Amino acid sequence: MGEIDELQKKAREIRKHIIKMLGEAGSGHPGGSLSAADIVAALYFHEMRLDPDRPEWPERDRFILSKGHAAPVLYAALAERGFFPVEELMTLRKLGSRLQGHPDMRKLPGVEMSTGSLGQGLSAANGMALAGRLDERNYRVYVMLGDGELDEGMVWEAAMAAAHYKLDNLAAFVDHNGFQIDGPIAEVMSPEPVSDKWRAFGWHVININGHDIGQILGALAEAKNIKGKPTMIVAETIKGKGVSFMENQVGWHGVAPKPDEVQRALAELG
Amino acid sequence: MSKKIATREAYGEALLQLGRENPDIVALDADLAKSTKSYDFGKTFPERFFDMGVAEQNMIGTAAGLAAAGKIPFCSSFAIFASGRAFEQVRNSVAYTRLNVKIGASHAGITVGEDGGSHASVEDIAIMRVLPNMTVFVPADAVETVGAVRAAAAIDGPVYIRLGRSAVPVLHKEGFQFEPGKAVVLREGKDATIVATGIMVAAALEAAEQLESKGIRIGVLDVHTIKPIDVEAIVNAARKTGAVVTAEEHSIIGGLGGAVAEVLAEHCPIPLKRVGIPDQFGESGAPAELLEKNGMTPRHLIAAIEEIITKKG
Structure with missing residues (x-):
């Protein structure tokens, strides 16, 4: 089996975990977790230099999920990668769990930054990239933003700063799934043209299909070779990807599947 | 000074x-x-x-x-x-x-x-x-x-x-040891204590000196750490002098005055008066003029002390 097939399989496992853990939790955000699953799988099972036994290893690559409400996709990847037992996924959002509703770096190994309040992850990623340069470490920093999250003004402060400080050890993704809580981004608050905006802010911009593993790996490889500026990978995705009745349905932004819906979704995911 | x-x-x-x-x-x-x-x-x-x-x-x-x-x-x-x-x-x-x-x-x-x-x-x-x-x-x-x-x-x-x-x-001598969370007793008192922070510490010392000449002995507690607040030092000063005036260059809501009120209400309820910026925003002016207008000079602290002493049990 080729690497792309392996990564597709991992993404499918991650999607199944997302459905199961949200079903068990009874609340949470399936749509934006499913749309990000292929990118997160590529990062955690191909791209990033990590050691689950040493989550604080100074040379590790970092990933920040700025769109923290998609916590299930991060938790599923961390568990599959061996940062904590897979069974623990079923404690999501429960009292005493290390798997908080939004990622908490002080509770769960592998979480690089506590997120959930939108717009703050890129700034933290910039700080980690600056520190890596100061310490002459060659780790890379990855961050994922939502397209609705681009409404936050702080994102653009950070966009300006990353280009100003020429942070070529940083690559960001926009999970461009087209929806925010109140509806399609085009209707609620359009961030378009997304790619032109990042380009205008001084970033190298790559456009990909965010569900095509080959394109994701290609973009990550390209980003590593870009010098003197940060890279933004604008990934066209489908909200709820992989579960037919959730795809492109804004109602599945922040509602957990009921037991019968969990079964239907898992049957589709195989 | x-x-x-x-x-x-x-x-x-x-x-x-x-x-x-x-x-x-x-x-x-x-x-x-x-x-x-x-x-x-x-x-x-x-x-x-x-x-x-x-x-x-x-x-x-x-x-x-x-x-x-x-x-x-x-x-x-x-x-x-x-x-x-x-x-x-x-x-x-x-x-x-x-x-x-x-x-x-x-x-x-x-x-x-x-x-x-x-x-x-x-x-x-x-x-x-x-x-x-x-x-x-x-x-x-x-x-x-x-x-x-x-x-x-x-x-x-x-x-x-x-x-x-x-x-x-400059109030402290070189060699002063700053201990986080430990208020500094700058002056021992008998009749009341001014619990002060920031630039109001100097004003508190001046007020205490002036009151000394009237025979009123005022303690001055310098609270350089608002959090964690030094409960022990505040309660000790309150027990010893029986009345407290707080002094801060901040709204009297929620700052040092609020913190001291919380401590005293729980541990040692005694008469308390908060000196600081009343519930309002600042405005343009010379710093000295603004302190005068907001009632934050040594003279205002003296008036607050004289008022609070009459409320002692």
């Missing part, structure tokens, strides 16, 4: 010295480096200084990332922007994460003067001390400021240091 130095000046010098001693110290500013006095650090260690432009939220968020990667970032800005504009970044990216970020908040209070009410932070102590994991220092003079900066660097976690624009008297 002849020499006068602004606490922001002492902050800048202390930060520079720390930078010489510890290569992990980094500094960020939001286009105010010449005013906050982080400028000299930037000139001396350009590779460890990051001007983030007029973008305080991103400054705090970037500092969080630097801290997560092992650096000790000092973020400097005016108090109004550091605590207000960037409040939710301080809350979620720094305090909630318990990251090792220090905030040097200058030009606090009404003595920012002519810039007026948009810049006069009268609420920052309240909104910083309510945050879990946050330590809040309000140094009274240059010596305490140096101690606060060094203590902040030694603490593993978020620290807010409140600084002033205007030159203020």
